[in-house]
Amino acid sequence: MNKNYIKVVERDTPGVVDIIKKTLFVDFIKGMSLTLRYSLTRTISMQYPDKEKWIPYQRFRGAHTLNRDEQGRELCVACELCVKICPTDCIKVVPMEDDTGRGIADRVAKIWRVDLARCLFCGYCQDACPTTAVRLGRDYELACIKLEDTVKNIDQLLKPQQIPENFKGGMVVKARYERNKSGPKVRGNIFEKSDSFWWPMPDKCEDKCDGKSDKDK
Numbered sequence: 755m756n757k758n759y760i761k762v763v764e765r766d767t768p769g770v771v772d773i774i775k776k777t778l779f780v781d782f783i784k785g786m787s788l789t790l791r792y793s794l795t796r797t798i799s800m801q802y803p804d805k806e807k808w809i810p811y812q813r814f815r816g817a818h819t820l821n822r823d824e825q826g827r828e829l830c831v832a833c834e835l836c837v838k839i840c841p842t843d844c845i846k847v848v849p850m851e852d853d854t855g856r857g858i859a860d861r862v863a864k865i866w867r868v869d870l871a872r873c874l875f876c877g878y879c880q881d882a883c884p885t886t887a888v889r890l891g892r893d894y895e896l897a898c899i900k901l902e903d904t905v906k907n908i909d910q911l912l913k914p915q916q917i918p919e920n921f922k923g924g925m926v927v928k929a930r931y932e933r934n935k936s937g938p939k940v941r942g943n944i945f946e947k948s949d950s951f952w953w954p955m956p957d958k959c960e961d962k963c964d965g966k967s968d969k970d971k
């Protein structure tokens with residue numbers, strides 16, 4: 755082996771302070787005091803999924819949503835920029851002509867689908883979108899049994915979001931656990947904050963609970 759590649763690491767000789775610390779078990783006592791302090795505080799367990807649910811902040815990047823304008827027209831113009839920018843090639847868009855007023859332009863998406871099993875949730879697609887049609891929403895409960903359920907199509911993505919985009923989030927709300935044909939789901943009620951209040955809340959919690967953004971006030 756070439757000697758140039760061997761790096762000799764010399765240990766510092768312990769000083770008097772180090773020797774005293776080791777003799778008196780200072781680090782051990784510090785560690786144990788921290789453990790004891792935590793074992794005497796209130797236990798924190800979020801009652802998820804039966805009673806409580808965490809609503810992420812607006813900046814959270816969860817499952818995709820496709821959006822409409824105020825008149826209900828689809829914002830997607832099927833330009834395929836999101837497809838081009840996606841690093842994992844998990845979006846498929848097939849454009850088509852439509853002059854029925856379905857979209858904001860005559861070009862709409864015949865197929866728009868994303869494979870969430872391959873998605874990195876990097877947000878590049880929403881950054882590239884010229885019409886703010888695609889957004890990464892706040893749905894993070896994406897576990898499913900069948901692999902094909904990880905692929906979301908345009909009809910599923912166009913459905914209104916459970917958590918409105920202008921809702922600030924960053925809080926624990928009351929929730930209800932449901933199991934139906936489409937699988938288990940935890941429905942959080944954003945207008946009812948949790949009683950347990952284990953998460954540090956702002957003084958004016960109502961600001962976060964009314965579903966309005968700063969812009970709306």
Ligand code: SF4
Nearest residue numbers: 840873874876877879
């Ligand atoms: S979040 Fe990133 S990886 Fe996922 S679909 Fe968008 S661009 Fe692709």
Ligand code: SF4
Nearest residue numbers: 830831833834836883
């Ligand atoms: S979601 Fe946006 S970027 Fe993607 S095809 Fe539609 S308009 Fe273009």
